[in-house]
Amino acid sequence: MKNSNNGIDILEQQMTNNEDICCSCGNINSFPKAFFDNYKVADVGIIVCTSGRFNFSCEDMEYVVNKGETAFLSRDVYFSITSHSDDCSVVIIMYRVDSIRDILGSTIVGMKFIEMLNPRDCWVMHTGHESELTKYSELLAVGNSDDNVFATNERRLLLLSLTYRLCGIFREISKDGDNASSRKLETYMQLMQLIDQYHTHERGVKFYADRLCLSPKYLTSLVKSVSGSSVQQLVFKAITKKAISLITTTDKSIKEIADYLNFPNASAFGTFFKKQVGMSPINYRQNEGVKKVTIIGQAKGNNS
Template sequence: MCVSGNFSLCCQNVEYTANKGETIFLARDVYFSISSHSDDCSVVIILYRVDSIRDILGSTIVGMKFIEMLNPRDCWVMHTGHESEFAKYSELLAMGKDNNNVFAVNERKLLLLSLTYRVCSIFSQLAKDGDQASNRKLETYMQLMQLIDIHYTHERGVRFYADKLCLSPKYLTSLVKSVSGSTVQQLVFKAITKKAIFLINNTDKSIKEISDYLNFPNASAFGTFFKKQVGMSPVNYRNKE
């Protein structure tokens, strides 16, 4: 984020310039170099990964990867209108890094989650500038992810979600497969697995209670499902963590 002055950078052999009040978003695994900057140039840089909050990210946020596929860019330069908020996130995240303080650790996770939602909100709006066919795909896919977020503990079949979206199961399956490489059921299973991991890691619920919460017929069925998805039983996973 350019706080004052201006600077230019070269990213993948393309030149970009950011002026005061503008933000540059860089894709993963790209190389860039600063080619010039004004004497009064001041910037705020935020580098972060979502690994530490992956287990609490909603399916809708995970579904935002589709936007990256629709608009594959190495670099975006824009005035988001959220620059001051981004700068505040940077300040807050730099404070209280005591990993022995459970409150500080959880506060940092919530800040990262809030920052992630803010960034996704910006890119969701940007995606609406694409062509109509891509917009329809994006809208359908995001609606599906929102439905999964709401119903994944009870509904696991493609027909339920297809009916909710007024689509045929075959069409919805084809759309989701082309976008994410996964089936609808696999996306639901990912949501279940993510919630199970969160409950195992962050609560004292028994495996039976977690099984009931996720609407498995019994703990044994949940254990079989979990081991297939993660590679180990829920008990062993909890002990490992």
């Protein structure tokens, strides 16, 4: 296990550098200074209390976290540690989903599920998985150095695994209560899985409603209440995500990509893509190419 003082130093440095992944690398017996002054959570915030207790405020509410409990903090919320016991020790993991966006695949469905399951700013509970979350924090200590590409990739895969674990934890919790909210979320999850499977061919609400044995009107209302988006917007997001992947990771022509995504022609695909992303497919590919060349050049410069 990492030394407590070393752990807080590493965490402080990561936060100062505004890194995508900030973790305590095991147990620490203090909090980062920023946590005492209205700290904003980027995407995912997890604080496991392994001994003692601590108090915090979040969006004008006060919370207490005791030994064996975990505080889950939602996206874009502000919180402040207000007090803690002398024997308090915690495990902290904060990360941005964008850091693993390119390898998430359909896991983003699970991340949306977590968000919608917990519409509150935060919650505190004993999950029964505190030791697992602690272990992830220790394992995420690998890859802190930019000069080891294998360790860095290992760290990203660990974060992907943690994301799956969180999805599993929240799914277990949701099944404990058979209520209307849980049923809505389950239907939403089923829809997202169908979109992931059929978005290149099917874009109409009726297709997905029929698959779920629901009326288009009811499905539209349910999706809006859960995600704030329409069914078509979710389908368009899936198409855009796939298009970006094909543009940036393959040498397929724009016409071939348009055919693969079932657009009538390259022009129609270009119009769609520009509306969603803000630039044409060709310009997007060129822009990404320039970024890659710049990164490679910087890496060579650092190694020289």
